[in-house]
Amino acid sequence: MLPTDFIENLYEIVGESHVNHSESSRLAYSFDATPNFQAMPDIVVSPANAEEIQQIVRACNEYQVPIVPRGSGTNLAAGTTPTQGGLVLLFHRMNQILEIDEENLTATVQPGVITQTIIDAVEEKNLFYPPDPSSMKISTIGGNISENSGGLRGLKYGVTKDYILGLQIVLPNGDLINTGGKLAKDVAGYDLTKLYVGAEGTLGIVTEATLKLIPKPSxxxxxxxxxxxxxxxxxxxxxxxxxxxxxxxxxxxxxxxxxxxxxxxxxxxxxxxxxxxxxxxxxxxxxxxxxxxxxxxxxxxxxxxxxxxxxxxxxxxxxxxxxxxxxxALARLSPTTILEDATVPRSEIAAMVRAINEIADKFNVRIATFGHAGDGNLHPTCTTDARDEDELERVEQAFEEIFAHAIKLGGTITGEHGVGEMKSPYLAWKVGEEGLAIMKTLKQSFDPNNIMNPRKMFAKETRKRIVL
Amino acid sequence: MLPTDFIENLYEIVGESHVNHSESSRLAYSFDATPNFQAMPDIVVSPANAEEIQQIVRACNEYQVPIVPRGSGTNLAAGTTPTQGGLVLLFHRMNQILEIDEENLTATVQPGVITQTIIDAVEEKNLFYPPDPSSMKISTIGGNISENSGGLRGLKYGVTKDYILGLQIVLPNGDLINTGGKLAKDVAGYDLTKLYVGAEGTLGIVTEATLKLIPKPSxxxxxxxxxxxxxxxxxxxxxxxxxxxxxxxxxxxxxxxxxxxxxxxxxxxxxxxxxxxxxxxxxxxxxxxxxxxxxxxxxxxxxxxxxxxxxxxxxxxxxxxxxxxxxxALARLSPTTILEDATVPRSEIAAMVRAINEIADKFNVRIATFGHAGDGNLHPTCTTDARDEDELERVEQAFEEIFAHAIKLGGTITGEHGVGEMKSPYLAWKVGEEGLAIMKTLKQSFDPNNIMNPRKMFAKETRKRIVL
CATH class of the missing domain: 3.30.70.2190 (Alpha-Beta Plaits)
Incomplete structure (x- = not known):
């Protein structure tokens, strides 16, 4: 239960009509697109601007309430499930394209804009925003930024990170900072822009972004x-x-x-x-x-x-x-679909697909594979049934072997979906115990009260049962 | 004076012939390409590999000795001057191109390779490494990475950061980590790769890099x-x-x-x-x-x-x-040449050049300007005489106004040269006090003993005389 003072504080900040703690609303935001991950938030809040978000963050710090920033909830790695309860922060009131600057080839947008809306708006001006995650018709740009979304055009054009020039960010302490700008070159200090792209909402909240545009291919x-x-x-x-x-x-x-x-x-x-x-x-x-x-x-x-x-x-x-x-199409085949994104160097695609098929056979599970062959980003997809506990255990073992094999081939546990809660036990496999330790140091120094999307990226324990 | 134990420890790590504390050697590494910045290091060390660097870093931590990693010393912002004395780390024994992978379009290199050597080697295979800082004939790739070097091709192709896929890094605690890989997509954890590109050697030491290559334009x-x-x-x-x-x-x-x-x-x-x-x-x-x-x-x-x-x-x-x-050519005109790189959004170039000329007139100093108009990265260059104290004071005031004006136009204090020691008093102008505070938090958490290139990026005081 949240303290009454805290809730009244929220009413003052955003207005009572933008705070929701009904059962139905909490239920609606208890899960994202990841099967088998669900947790109830305590409250759902829809701020209108960065200043309100600053006040919310300060209140959450004071009352030690977790914040889970959430776009459209299309995350596939349980990145937006309110695992530790707390406050789900929505961006539907911050959904404007603020500017398309045709001279500097930039767009300035709020986090709640739908990706496809940006793509359409810039293409009308004969410009191009290349990142095209499969969810782009419903995903928000804020979600894309927090997850560093990829897509089909990644091979030639890169991913979301390559198109973010500047950010406005509310830090975990409530401070507001502006990084980068309409600048092709900027080396003033540490690159917080790129650090926040893909930080999965664990280091703060993106409240505005300046995107790089390029001419539209003819x-x-x-x-x-x-x-x-x-x-x-x-x-x-x-x-x-x-x-x-x-x-x-x-x-x-x-x-x-x-x-x-x-x-x-x-x-x-x-x-x-x-x-x-x-x-x-x-x-x-x-x-x-x-x-x-x-x-x-x-x-x-x-x-x-x-x-x-x-x-x-x-x-x-x-x-x-x-x-x-x-x-x-695959989702129609069975009650539960688990879509993964183990990624390998391009030269290892054939070896990886072969390994996926062998592993599926070994554990007697059904895995279909499609994906971005050009950049080695494969999507082994398991059609299963979450109610069948025995099968689900085998599915989990199969994916564990798939991740391990991707690492063995010089790959990674996630190419574009993020670590979230689902893959947090495997993160050390990619970055090593030393890499994990320095990432935790970074998280701890930015967010000492661990209010920002807690329990994401970092597992309580790794699969090796080493407590970190 | 360094403790004898520490020096003997260095002899054991790299061999006595790779440790130099002669007056002449220390003098040679007391400055970089920045006028008017000089400080004597205590010792100069040339390791052969990452393992030796790990041991050096651990020793420096134990004895609280500053480390200044240095490539060819072409830095223009006093980024490689041993301001706090200590150990200058050279990379001339780690100067190999380890691999050019034509299937994954990557090159794996040691930090001491000359940039031009990489460019030539990949072009022979009809591949292309676009970043082309003006110093590329003598600069090292390690220096380019630490400074996130730009160049003439930045407008179309981006800067060094856009071509770094993975790094091997010795952390300030001596741990060795590997980030990224031969991967076009990787979202496993925080993006330490991009964080270290442009960190100016203040967060650790890059010991190997995987570069992205593209097909050579025909x-x-x-x-x-x-x-x-x-x-x-x-x-x-x-x-x-x-x-x-x-x-x-x-x-x-x-x-x-x-x-x-x-x-x-x-x-x-x-x-x-x-x-x-x-x-x-x-x-x-x-x-x-x-x-x-x-x-x-x-x-x-x-x-x-x-x-x-x-x-x-x-x-x-x-x-x-x-x-x-x-x-x-400009350097021939006078005893001292100060090359700057105030950068603005492309649309503000004319306004910025006009302002530079007005400011030069106001302070009665000679400033010529050239640079990368396409990406707004201008190089106002002052021809002066460091022995004329009165003039030099006016030059400093002029550049201060130039940086302030660049910020006013939505620009930055440095587009590609880095902050180093020279521009550290101005960093808060670009990133704000809150931005500076979170950057210091990051530095402090990664390098609690402040051994990595101390006094760079962060000034003891800002020009506003606020102690941070």
Whole structure:
């Protein structure tokens, strides 16, 4: 139970109508998109601006109440579940695009704006905001920033972090700071901008962001290549990069995913194929045409059964949306879907997919794999049933082996989903005990009362049962 | 005086021949490229590997001896002066390119490799490492990383930070950590990689780096545009970007710089011009030709007296080297040259250059300005005489006003040179007292004994005489 004083303080700060502690509201914010993680918050608050957030943070510090900042709750690693109870902070009242600056190629936005809204607004001005997480139609930019969201265009264009030039941040002590700016170059002090992108809300609250924009590519082409072997698909990926071509997207879909997508979306994918690659290039038309011609050739040289550029934008859009529906299509197969994002160096994709399939067999679980082959960011996706405790235990063991194998191949436990609570037991596998220790030192120094999204990123214990 | 035990410990770690405390050696490392900053170190040590550095750091912690990591000492903000005495750490024995991975497009290097050596090695394989600080022929990659070096290609390609995928770091407590990897996407924990790029050696020592490479652009064109007004040159810069063209370089040189360069290098620059723009585009040939044609037109539309693409690579190289010799050419004019890098949003370049000239007049000092117009990173350069105390006081006041004006225009006190000791009094102007406080918290938590490059970035007092 929260102290009455504290609640009255919140009423004063944001107004009573923006504080909600009804059962239904608390229930609605007790989970995010991660299966099997749920915890009730004590209260849900919707501030109007940074000043109100400063006051809320100060009050939470005084009363030792945890704060969980939350965009649209599309997190897949239990990054926005209120594990320790406390206050869920919503941003729907801070959802404005404040400026699109065509001379400096920047957009200044509030954290609650939907990603797709930004993309559409800048494209109208012939500009481009490349990060395109699969959830972009519902995710907020604030969530993207806190999670350093990736997407399909990561190979060529990078991820959210590469497009954040400046932030306004409320620190855990309630101070407001501004980092960076409309500046391509700025080396004044430590780079807090990049530190906060991907900090998962554990170091403070982003209240405004300055995004970098680039000119919108003038044309785009889409190609589908079909394989009867995963190895050949992976060889093609390497061959394209070795030929010094960087496609805008280079996506991989395995047979179980192809079948689920085809069953769901009926776009004419070849359900007998072992693997397909969906490859896009964008840029000036002559470059796109030349690249796609070379890519088509490379696909065929490396054993593609067919490789064909979409004849029309309608056909291309059908292929793109086929890839984008992969998760929804797989989700129809069983009551519970667990989507992971173990990531490896590009050269290890074939080895990793092979390992995933072997591990799935070993533990007798169903795992389909799709993802961003160009940047080694794979999404092994398990279709299971959370009510089957025995199976769920095997699923957990399988993913544990998958993460361990990714690390063995020079990869990481998460490419774009974040650590959250779900992967916190594995973080030391990637960063080492010494790396984990310095990260904890950083967290402790910024947030000594541990009010900012507590229990995320850092597990109480690691899987090695070493208390840190 | 260092304790004998400590020195004997160093002998054991690196071997006596790699420890130097002669007067001449200490003198050689008592300054970097910054005028008027000098302090004697106690000892100079050249380790062979990360393990030795771990032991050195542990010894320094035990005996409370400051460590100043130093590459080639090209720093312009007194970032590598041993202000508090102590140990200068050299990297000339750690100067190997360990790997160029053509499949993952990465290079793994030791900190002591010369930047140009990396650029040449990867270009031989038709790959490209874009960051090109003016000092690249002598600077080390370790120095570039610690300073987050920029360069002429920053507008289109970004800066050093954008090309660092992973680091091996010795922490101030002697622990060794590995961050990132050959991974385009990695969100496992806080982004220590980006935090250490630009940390100016105050948080630990980089002992290895994994660099991101991209395909080498297949062609390049260079254009010189001549103006009788600074305003028109700045208008052209805005017009090019507004036309959604991002040139590889977009450099600005003012009249005093033109005259100094021409006098020095005799490349045929028009000495009567008020300003010239040096514009380069690279990429596929057809794109470069189309862009350069448009750029030429835009230059003329916005009042260029002439705008001509170099007819040959020899002519282009002469123009490029003219720009690159700007500092050397200005340095010939007087005993002391102070090169600054106040940076503003691109849209404010004309306003900033105007302000620089007014401030120079006000304080009766000579300031020439050149720099990276495309990214707003200007280099006002004062030709003066350090022995003239009265003039030097006026120079300092002038630069103080220049930094203040850059901040007023939404800019920063340093775009690519770093804070070091020289600009530490101004850091709060950019990041605010609250920003400075959280940066100090970070430093204190990582390096509680303050052994890592002490007195850099954080001034003992700010110019406002507030003790922090």
């Amino acid at each position: 044309s785009k082409k889409t190609l589908l290549a079909v394989y009867d072997s995963m190895e050949r698909a992976a060889e093609t990926v390497s061959a394209i990069i070795s030929d010094r071509i960087i496609p805008a997207t280079l996506e991989f879909i395995d047979q179980p995913t192809i079948r689920a997508v085809e069953d769901y979306a009926h776009v004419g994918l070849p359900t007998e194929a072992e693997a397909v690659l969906l490859i896009e290039q964008d840029g000036p038309e002559e470059v796109v045409l030349a690249d796609m011609e070379k890519i088509e050739l490379l696909c065929k040289e490396h054993g593609a059964l067919q490789a064909q550029t979409a004849a029309s934008e309608i056909e291309a859009e059908a292929l793109r949306s086929a890839r984008r529906t992969a998760l929804s | 062609s390049k064109k260079t254009l010189l545009a001549v103006y009788d007004s600074m305003e028109r040159a700045a208008e052209t810069v805005s017009a090019i970007i507004s036309d959604r063209i991002i040139p590889a370089t977009l450099e600005f040189i003012d009249q005093p710089t033109i005259r100094a360069v021409e006098d020095y290098a005799h490349v045929g620059l028009p000495t009567e011009a008020e300003a010239v723009l040096l514009i380069e585009q690279d990429g596929p040939e057809e794109v470069v030709l189309a862009d350069m044609e448009k750029i030429e037109l835009l230059c003329k539309e916005h009042g260029a007296l002439q705008a001509q693409t170099a007819a040959s690579e020899i002519e282009a190289e002469a123009l490029r080297s003219a720009r690159r010799t700007a500092l050397s």
